[in-house]
Amino acid sequence: MTTSTTTIIEPRSRDADRSQLAILAAARDEFARYGLAGARVDRIAENAKLNKRLIYYYFTSKDDLFLAVLEGAYADIREAEKQLHLTDLEPAQAIRRLTEFTWDYYIAHPEFITLLNSENLHQAKHLTKSERIREMNSPLIQTLGNILERGRSEGIFRGGIDPVQLYISIASLAYFFLSNNYTLSAVFDRNLMTAKAHSERLSHTCDVILGYVLRG
Known part of the structure; x- marks a missing residue:
């Protein structure tokens, strides 16, 4: 049996910058509304219109x-x-x-x-x-x-x-x-x-x- 793993390839610089800005904007709104404890990475990803894995790729943790x-x-x-x-x-x-x-x-x-x-x-x-x-x-x-x-x-x-x-x-x-x-x-x-x-x-x-x- 073989198991497949998903690899995240770092986007090109301009796309990476755009993605990080979108994540930070969505995260600011999420943290401001719910606080750190109540904030959800799933919602941040949804509002940023990005894959959740990219958030962890760029920022490691909540x-x-x-x-x-x-x-x-x-x-x-x-x-x-x-x-x-x-x-x-x-x-x-x-x-x-x-x-x-x-x-x-x-x-x-x-x-x-x-x-x-x-x-x-x-x-x-x-x-x-x-x-x-x-x-x-x-x-x-x-x-x-x-x-x-x-x-x-x-x-x-x-x-x-x-x-x-x-x-x-x-x-x-x-x-x-x-x-x-x-x-x-x-x-x-x-x-x-x-x-x-x-x-x-x-x-x-x-x-x-x-x-x-x-x-x-």
Whole structure:
């Protein structure tokens, strides 16, 4: 008796790139909707319109695919931040622009929040393995640090501000409100999902951040 095995031949480069992009797009939607635990490779393959074996060929496992999706999500927001050209702005304007951008980006990309929620449930076990994540986040912190130092030297900002702490504050003021929107609306009996509520929140966030960095 002979047994047959199926061999996957690596596609040509252009087809391979197209296939990986399709897999990552389908996987992002799947992980954002169901989380890592609930996501199914069969559904990812179906939505990507590709053979499931190709997913394992390129990404080895569901965990590795999830990490690739997380890295892609961070790469997207970091690339969008570069387009702000923050170093060309006055220090206070740069901080406001980053704050506004972060809010707007989270609104436009709710999958970013749900992907991070899922990774936090797993105690960041995937991101801790990624050198790429640390490399892509370092330039943002360096840029923010330079803006803070420029503002301090011009007498606009107070000194001693940690750029990492500041960025966490900017991100968290948007992230917490949006990721907990339903529960906050229920607890305070106020619809926090309206355009008016979002506008008020952004205004409040900018006031809090700028109130912290500006000299009194």
